[in-house]
Every structure is written in C-alpha cells, then in structure tokens.
Amino acid sequence: MSAVAPLVEPAADLTVAETERYSRHIIIPEIGAVGQRRLRNSRVLVVGAGGLGSPVLLYLAAAGVGTLGIIDDDIVDLSNLQRQVIHGVADVGRSKLESARDAVAELNPLVAVRLHHARLDSTNALTLFADYDLIVDGSDTFATRYLVNDAAAILGKPYVWGSVSRFDGQVSVFWAKHGPSYRDLYPEAPPAGSVRSCGEGGVFGMLCGVVGAMMVSEAVKLITGVGRTLLGRVLLFNALGASWREITVARDPAGEPVTELVDYELFCGTSHRPDTDASAGLSVRELAGMLAARGRGDCDFELIDVREPGEHEIVRIPGSRLIPVALILGGGAVSQVRLDQNIVLYCKAGIRSAEALSELRRQGYSRIQHVQGGVLAWAKEIDPSLPLY
Known part of the structure; x- marks a missing residue:
C-alpha cells in the first residue's frame, strides 16, 4: 500500500528548544517541520510496558509524540531486565507503569504520559482506545491481540502489531477500514498451549529492540503520512539467521465486520486449564x-x-x-x-x-x-x- 493520509493535523509552530531537539528529523524532507508538528499533536496508546513496549515507548518519546498512553498492570521482575530495557535494577518490584513513566520523562520531558493501571479487557478497551489516534500492540497473548484488533476495528483506528518468540519476530499494521486485520492473518486462534509465551518459551532479548524499533517506524509513518506502511504485509525477522522476509495478507472477502467485543479468553480457549479435576x-x-x-x-x-x-x-x-x-x-x-x-x-x-x-x-x-x-x-x-x- 502507498502512503496513507496523515493521522493527525499539525500542531502549532515548534519552539526553539523543540526545533533543536528534533532537528535531525526536521532536516529530512519527508518529515520536515510539519511532520514533526504532527508527531507533537499525536496521541499514541502502547499496550504493555514489557519486552516490546520498552523500546517502543523510548523511541516514540524520543521522536516527539505529544501524548503517550501506557496500559499495564504488572510489576518489574528481575527476569524482565534481560529484554525490557526501559526498566532498571532500581525498578524491580515497582509498577512497570511508573518505571516507564520515569524513563520517558528522563528522555523527553516534553511528552505527556498517561498511565492506565489495568488489564486490557472487553470492558475497558473501547473507552481507552477512543482517546488515542493510534494503538501500538506489544502484548504477548493471543487473547489480548484479538481484543486489540476488534476494538480498533470497531472504532476505525489503525494499530501497529508486533510479536516475538525465541529468535523470531513479526511486525505489521492493521486497519480494518483500509485493509486486512489481524483476523485475516489468524482467522482462528492457535490451540491453547500450542504457542509458548516468553515466560514459558524464552526470547532472544535483543530481538525486542529490533522488532520494537520497526513498530515505531510504522507508527511514525502512519502519524506523518510518509512512506509505505506494512498494511497488507507482515515483516518476519529471524535473529538466528539474520534474515528478513515478507508475506502478503489480504482481506477475507467473506469476513464479517466486527461489531462487538467478546470473551477473548474463551475465544482463545484459555479461560480454563486443561485439567479441571x-x-x-x-x-x-x-x-x-x-x-x-x-x-x-x-x-x-x-x-x-x-x-x-x-x-x-x-x-x-x-x-x-x-x-x-x-x-x-x-x-x-x-x-x-x-x-x-x-x-x-x-x-x-x-x-x-x-x-x-x-x-x-x-x-x-x-x-x-x-x-x-x-x-x-x-x-x-x-x-x-x-x-x-
């Protein structure tokens, strides 16, 4: 797909300090001062402040996104530090939201940070998403990914998706009103237990940085309206072989539009354990x-x-x-x-x-x-x- 129209209108003129801070963007003809003003006027919600959320939040803040929302309900654990680079040793035991907020403020105090201390579910997704121009999904469960997809589709919003497992990463953009959605990539959820989480299967820590940076690249292109997005394409990266490849995703012509949110744990078969005795x-x-x-x-x-x-x-x-x-x-x-x-x-x-x-x-x-x-x-x-x- 060619470049889409910018998601947001430009903000007012940049200050001298902002011009100096973002000068390396501004001198790129495709971004320029107008593109940077669009970034300042944008509101982006990041789902998860973990492995993918860490580089995503840092690079979005560095790029000058005006408002960053973060939703997470977890605390920092020592085992997180192998890949969740927004947190440090002093943050172990703290809320990931508070740790991420402090790191963003240290990097770029011009960014307004909104904290949503909650687990994303069918009762709060639509209300939360409504306040943002773009969603960036760094979640690590299929239930949350389907929820993000459906809530974004109902509200007509685009979102950037990424996932990592061991040495493999994936990145794409989904926007139901302009192209395929996550349900076109995965019409049915994988059987419960067939795909291990990072906590169960492990993840090559540096892979989070690679995939997270690509997710931010897509977010910035969507906000500013430059370049060719990954809408309709999935980028696959294998860190072990240092190889990239791409697959095309098309909208299912027989697919039904999403009109309501459902019980996603039940949909993914994870609402109960295999052993019920x-x-x-x-x-x-x-x-x-x-x-x-x-x-x-x-x-x-x-x-x-x-x-x-x-x-x-x-x-x-x-x-x-x-x-x-x-x-x-x-x-x-x-x-x-x-x-x-x-x-x-x-x-x-x-x-x-x-x-x-x-x-x-x-x-x-x-x-x-x-x-x-x-x-x-x-x-x-x-x-x-x-x-x-």
Whole structure:
C-alpha cells in the first residue's frame, strides 16, 4: 500500500528548544517541520510496558509524540531486565507503569504520559482506545491481540502489531477500514498451549529492540503520512539467521465486520486449564511432605519435570526427573513411565504440567497429579534460595 493520509493535523509552530531537539528529523524532507508538528499533536496508546513496549515507548518519546498512553498492570521482575530495557535494577518490584513513566520523562520531558493501571479487557478497551489516534500492540497473548484488533476495528483506528518468540519476530499494521486485520492473518486462534509465551518459551532479548524499533517506524509513518506502511504485509525477522522476509495478507472477502467485543479468553480457549479435576492439583507444601515421606520410605512416586532441559538446569525441585512436555504430548513418555506408578508432574507455573497430565490421562495413566504453581511456587514457598526465572 502507498502512503496513507496523515493521522493527525499539525500542531502549532515548534519552539526553539523543540526545533533543536528534533532537528535531525526536521532536516529530512519527508518529515520536515510539519511532520514533526504532527508527531507533537499525536496521541499514541502502547499496550504493555514489557519486552516490546520498552523500546517502543523510548523511541516514540524520543521522536516527539505529544501524548503517550501506557496500559499495564504488572510489576518489574528481575527476569524482565534481560529484554525490557526501559526498566532498571532500581525498578524491580515497582509498577512497570511508573518505571516507564520515569524513563520517558528522563528522555523527553516534553511528552505527556498517561498511565492506565489495568488489564486490557472487553470492558475497558473501547473507552481507552477512543482517546488515542493510534494503538501500538506489544502484548504477548493471543487473547489480548484479538481484543486489540476488534476494538480498533470497531472504532476505525489503525494499530501497529508486533510479536516475538525465541529468535523470531513479526511486525505489521492493521486497519480494518483500509485493509486486512489481524483476523485475516489468524482467522482462528492457535490451540491453547500450542504457542509458548516468553515466560514459558524464552526470547532472544535483543530481538525486542529490533522488532520494537520497526513498530515505531510504522507508527511514525502512519502519524506523518510518509512512506509505505506494512498494511497488507507482515515483516518476519529471524535473529538466528539474520534474515528478513515478507508475506502478503489480504482481506477475507467473506469476513464479517466486527461489531462487538467478546470473551477473548474463551475465544482463545484459555479461560480454563486443561485439567479441571481439583483433586489432581498438589500444593508445593503437600509435595514437600510427600518428598519427605518418600525419603523415609513411607511412600513411592515419580516426580517428573516437564519443562525444557535449559529450564531444568536453571532450577529444579530435588528428586525430580526431566521428561519434556513435547515428548509426553508426542507419546514418547510411555516407555519411560510405568502405568502402575504414582506420578507427580511439575513445570514452571503449572500450565504445561496440566497439559501433560491431561495427555497422560488420555494415554491411560490414572495415578497422576501435578504441582500447582510449579517450580516458581516451590522457590517462593519452600526454598527461597533458588533462582526465579
């Protein structure tokens, strides 16, 4: 698609200080003073102040976007600092919103920052989006991505989308009234659990910077009306191979227009865990008691870690054996675990172990439980000396 009309009208003339600050933009003919004034007059909402939100917020602030909104309900964790560069060591335990606001103010005090301390959902999305010209989606769940898409479509607003997983990143622009939407790229949500979050699958930290910078590039082009946007195209980047490629996305002619928001957790199949039998869940304190009894010879059970080998190396519950969930889901665990054995499964936080439990039950295992909260709960409640990740 060729350049679209600028999203906003120019603000009043730049001050001397603004002209000096943004001079490297202003001397670019395609941007100029008018383009910079459009940036100053723009209002951009960033969904998430995490891996993608960090570079997005910093570069939007540096570019001179007049009003930056941030929606997030999380706090800064030490494991975030590997990729969430807007936060620092002193911010661990703080609200990500407050940390991001302070970083933006330090970089460019001319930017007005609006904080929305909430989890984006169907009850607040339309109201929040209505106050902004452009949405930049740095969320990491499919439920939120579909929500952002549908709310933007209902309001007729464009949004920039990006995602990262391990070494792979994707960037695009969606604008339902001018081209394809996220639903044209993903008509149906992937099966629950089939795509790991960054917390479960990991992410190459620097990839967030690459993808986040591309997202800001698209945002600035939309605001100023210059260049060719990624509307109708998805840019794919593989950091391991240092390669870029592009795919085309077309609007589905049979697609129905979005008219209302729905329950997106239900739509994505994540509104409940695979295991619905409460008796199958063990607390870490119950597990600690069972391990002590096993050590005395009073009971016998197999404790299985269903995470990846790298995670097992970082931290593990003593006395456990590693059988990755992929092996279980593929049927390869049958030869390693007896049907007549008592089995306890655990993972990082209880999600993958619940998936593995459901699959093993389907394969005929009945004497099986899993640890609620996983190794993270063990480290917090039983052995605080262990690292969190």
